[in-house]
Amino acid sequence: MPALRRTGYQAEIVWLGIVPQGQMQSVAVDRMELDFEGPLGEAHRGYTRASCSRVTGQFAKGTEIANTRQLSILSAEEMAETAFVMRIPELKPEWVGASIVLRGLPDFTHIPPSSRLQSEEGVSLVVDLENLPCVQPGIEIAKTYPDKGKAYKPAALGRRGVTAWVERPGGLRLGQLVDLWVPTQRVWRQGEGEG
Numbered sequence: 001m002p003a004l005r006r007t008g009y010q011a012e013i014v015w016l017g018i019v020p021q022g023q024m025q026s027v028a029v030d031r032m033e034l035d036f037e038g039p040l041g042e043a044h045r046g047y048t049r050a051s052c053s054r055v056t057g058q059f060a061k062g063t064e065i066a067n068t069r070q071l072s073i074l075s076a077e078e079m080a081e082t083a084f085v086m087r088i089p090e091l092k093p094e095w096v097g098a099s100i101v102l103r104g105l106p107d108f109t110h111i112p113p114s115s116r117l118q119s120e121e122g123v124s125l126v127v128d129l130e131n132l133p134c135v136q137p138g139i140e141i142a143k144t145y146p147d148k149g150k151a152y153k154p155a156a157l158g159r160r161g162v163t164a165w166v167e168r169p170g171g172l173r174l175g176q177l178v179d180l181w182v183p184t185q186r187v188w189r190q191g192e193g194e195g
Contacts, residue, residue, distance in 0.1 A: 001184060002184065003183060003184060003185075004114075004115075004116060004181040004182065004183060004184065005181065005182060005184050006179055006180075006181050007179075007180045007181065007182055009104070009105055009106075009179070009180040010104060010177045010178065010179055010180070011102035011103060011104040011105045011108075011117070011177065011178050011180065012102065012103045012104055012175065012176070012177055013100060013101075013102060013172060013173070013174055013175065013176045013177075013178065014076050014101050014102065014103045014174070014175075015028065015076075015093045015098065015100070015101035015174070016028065016029050016030065016031070016032045016099070016100055016101075016172060016173075016174060017029060017093055017094065017097075017098050017099060017100075018032070018039055018041050018042050018099070019042055019043045019044060019097050019099075020041070020043060021043045022043070023043065024097055024136055024137075024139070024140060025094045025095065025097065025140055026093060026094045026096075026097050026098050026099070027094070028093075028094065030173065030174050031171060031172070031173045031174075032099075032100075032171065032172045032173075033169075033170075033171050034123065034166045034169045034170060034171070034172065035166065035169045036166055036169055037067075037070070037166070038067070038070030038071060038165070038166055039070070039071065039099060042070070042099070044067070044069060044070055044071075044072075044099075045067075045070055046067050046070075047066070047067055048064050048065060048066060048067050049064075049065060049066075049067040049069065050062045050063070050064060050065075051063040051064075051065050054132065067165065068126075068128035068129075068163060068164075068165045069128065069163040069165070070163075070164065070165045070166060071099040071100060071125060071163065071164045071165070071166075072096070072097055072098055072099045072100075072131055072161060072162075072163055073098075073099060073100045073101075073102065073117070073125070073127075073161050073162050073163075073164055074093065074096065074098050074100070074101050074102070074108075074160070074161035075101070075102055075103070075105060075108035075109065075159075075161060076101050076102065076103040077103065077106075077108070078108055078109060078159035078160075078161065079091045079093070079096075079101065079159070081159055082152075082155045082156045082159045085151075085155040086141075086145075086148055086151045086152065086155045087148070087151075088141075088145050088148055091141075094140075095137050095140040095141050095144075096137040096140075096156075096160075097136070097137065098161075100172070102117075102178065105180060108161065108162070109130050109131075109158055109159055109160060109161055109162060110130065110158070111127060111162065111180065111182065112127070112182050112183055113127055113128060113129055113183075114126060114127065114183050115127040115180060115181060115182045115183065116167065116180075116181040117164070117178045117179070117180060117181075118168075118178060118179050118181060119170070119172060119176055119177070119178050119179075120176075120177065120179075121170055121171070122168055122170060123166075123168055123169065123170035123171065123172055123178075124166075124167040124168040125164040125165070125166060125167065125178075126164055126165050126166075126167045127162045127163075127164050128162065128163045128164060128165060129162065129163060130158075130160065130161075130162055131160045131161050131162055131163045132157075132160060133152065133153045133154075133156035133157055133160045134153065135152075135153060137152050137156070138150055138151075138152040138153060
């Protein structure tokens, strides 16, 4: 039995962006080239990264670890929901440092870890985890909506998308479709198998 199964769900790439070195905001691009270290020209690329506050339970901050956060992938539908909750007209991908925005996958932020997003040409991205919202996007949002920056973190909870890393490199472009593949294993049930 294969470890992954094709779900039949496809998503359209509706936005692509690169975060340049030393910046928080993404810059929109029409095409993205990826190698095993991530998108070319991206501040978050690399085989390894310094550990951050998200993994302080496992590592001291700044410890060199594998980079499973090469990309930040969001759902256009969930971004619209976040904007609605925040009572702003739209949430721009640039503000949240997005790499890719997809349209067409329900409950996107909660797809299982180790799912694959794969293009027809074979580019494959492995989902690491849900990307929990932080305060940084709120700082960017406050530049346009001064009284809304602090609303971002609670509004984006459960809607912030996922982080991913490159399994098979290649090119992605606007309008391209990607297929969702999910692990075949059953959901873990805590306490089973004990004793």
